Amino acid sequence: MGDRLTQLQEAVDQLGDQFISAFYYNEKHHDLEKLGPNDKIQDLKGDQSTIAIRPVPVEPFPADVFSAGQLELARDLIIKEQQIEYLISTLPGLDNSERDQDQLIKDLEEELKVAEAQRLEAIKEKDEVLLKLDQVLRGIRRN
Structure with a gap:
């Protein structure tokens, strides 16, 4: 806008x-x-x-x-x-009426919550993958 x-x-x-x-x-x-x-x-x-x-x-x-x-x-x-x-x-x-605009804002807030939850899940997965990679690398060094 x-x-x-x-x-x-x-x-x-x-x-x-x-x-x-x-x-x-x-x-x-x-x-x-x-x-x-x-x-x-x-x-x-x-x-x-x-x-x-x-x-x-x-x-x-x-x-x-x-x-x-x-x-x-x-x-x-x-x-x-x-x-x-x-x-x-x-x-x-x-x-758009005021009610339509309020509804649009609520819908966008819901989409934002879903996207934030997906972002947090992706960060958690990234941390888990990094931890596994670190374990694999440490295992290779020992051998």
């Missing part, structure tokens, strides 16, 4: 990075077009001391290139979101 959670965290981080990249792309490569009659396009080449935050200089792309870039960024965001949904759906416990 830890591996799934790590994958999920990485995918969410990547989605955040993709959002930032998409915003930056739109901010940097849009065309300098007025959206309303009262809009003004700022001349940022003048006095920069009056601007608290320096905006990213705009390097407009042709409309078809800009739209293609936006489409690609949107597809990447959708694919990443689908990957996140898939990872979430594979996490344990989403389709």
Whole structure:
């Protein structure tokens, strides 16, 4: 489960990075077009001391290139979101009730007890075999 959670965290981080990249792309490569009659396009080449935050200089792309870039960024965001949904759906416990999870834990505890008993039996057998081997080796030395 830890591996799934790590994958999920990485995918969410990547989605955040993709959002930032998409915003930056739109901010940097849009065309300098007025959206309303009262809009003004700022001349940022003048006095920069009056601007608290320096905006990213705009390097407009042709409309078809800009739209293609936006489409690609949107597809990447959708694919990443689908990957996140898939990872979430594979996490344990989403389709199980609390009772089912408790039963699963009990079953696993029983399996662990059986495996521990087998391990202890194997250690006992190993010790017996080593003791017999030691006796055989001592018998060979005497002869």
